[in-house]
Amino acid sequence: MQALLDVRHLTISFHTYRGLLEAVHDVSLTVNPGETVGIVGESGCGKSVTSQAAMKLLPAEATEYTGGQILWDGRDVIPLSETQMNRLRGRDMAMIFQDPMTSLNPVLTIGNQLCEGIALHQHLGRKACEAKALELLRAVGLTSPEKRLHQYPHELSGGMRQRCLIAMALSCSPRLLFADEPTTALDVTTEAQVLDVLKRLQAELGMAVVLISHNLGVIAQMCRRIYVMYAGAIVEEGTADDIFYRPAHPYTQGLLASLPDPAQKDKALTGIPGQAPDLFHMPEGCRFYPRCPQAMKACMTAAPPREEAGPGHHYTCWLAQAAAAKEALP
């Protein structure tokens, strides 16, 4: 089976007034048709940049694709023009964003924005577009969809807006949906509802979803395979079981250890000491070593190798080799 999206050794830099800034380093990830893949990591670790790069939504004049490929259906999209990308966007791949408050155009009605994409990609008439729009609003569980069609974004609540954005993203039944922190701006109840809608529609449409979040709970609930990102690079990848029950990378272990445990209410919350490195002053060697409880000499000087912890379970760390070396000692 050919992967729907195959990102290979992608490196992205931004032009800033302080010079070229590398935001994403040597990221490889694959998404197969119909599966849900999660990307977790702290703010600023490159999750959103990676996903927006795959749709080439990053501001063209400030972005430099310094290496790697983004294969969509086996075809590299990096050299494609804006017009060529526009044929893919919305129809084959779509995205929902973090902040539903600012992601809708305030001066256009929901119906107008919803119909625009449908008319563009499916070449339907006005009436047919409106019928389709109604159907979509119903599918995402909005009450009285006829009324919503003629309302403006400011007349809707955050949860309703996010549902509208989901409806827009799904309007042309894309094969891949990037959900970039889709519930971060919502309250917990609404979050659960929106995730349910996403899950149900994914099953109905058979599309693949890339779910980006810093919320491990959301990721655990939704995803089959997970990529853990730290400071612009992927540190560990594996199935949900691998990541949550057999974390191999010290960063992943630290993330899981910092989760509150309802069974042990008296236990003090732990965190990972220190903070994510400044992208301008990236440590040599392993990016995580300044905060890593198991850091060794090797970590400071050379980039760690990619190790296999099991089938499909990889992590980037020196620990395995150190363990192997210890065993090799007489």
Place this chain on the structure above:
Amino acid sequence: MYLAKRLAGACVVLWAIITITFGLMHAIPGGPFTQEKKLPPAVMATVEARYHLDEPLWSQYVDYVRHAAVLDLGPSYKYPGKTVNDIIAETFPVSAQLGLISLFLAIGAGVLAGMAAAWYKNTWIDYTMMVGATLGVSVPSFILAAVLIQLFAFTWPILPAALWKGPAYVVLPALALAAQPTAFIMRLTRSSLLDALGQDYIRTARSRGIGTRSLICHHALRNALLPVVSYIGPLAAALMTGSFIVETIFAIPGLGRHFVTSIYNRDYTVILGITIFYSFLIMMMNLLIDVIYPLLDPRITMDGKKEG
């Protein structure tokens, strides 16, 4: 209800303007009949009595407000036999015609040029237009008028240099008058369009495959036009009441000239009349703009509150 409230407010503002202008005007030394060669005291007394200028100031003021309330702006002191209403009725249509043409020219050219500059951001097209706009804002209209006359009336005699006799006579003064607002509107459109294009909802629209043309024209422009529209209100009033400089250079019988000459002449009624008329026009234009706002941005209601 809203309109009634606004109109009532306008009346209060007009009254305040009359009072302040009346006070300032009488604070300037001299009067409409003070001349180099003194009039004989008896003649002076007759003339002043004829126009009630011998009465105490407060009585003149009450008199004026009473007449102004029924839209009678009084007789001109310098143009015997003409009332201020006559002067406005004669000259305003000329100024308004010229002003409206310049206004549409400025809006059309300014918005289009601003869109082009935003579209071709940071290319030579953008830079050329921005240099042009900076020139347009900083070159005074009398210099531009002189250059235009030299070029198109003398070097290539294709257009008349002055006077007001037909369509061809409009071109040069309209250009001279429109240059500055065009440049201003262009800069305003460019910057607010670029601002709008950086918003989240543009990224959302891009993620749905919306093309650049539609992004600018359908999504960003309506958001970007609000500051332009606010600028157009007072601009329309200023252009329609005429420009002293342009009307003088092109010998156009418009209202703008009276604005300035009436002050030299201490032609009290004309000063007051034109001031009132200009203020009224500005207020009406602003009212019009406030009615247009909600059409552009549904978050703005008529009461001026912004929701959401």
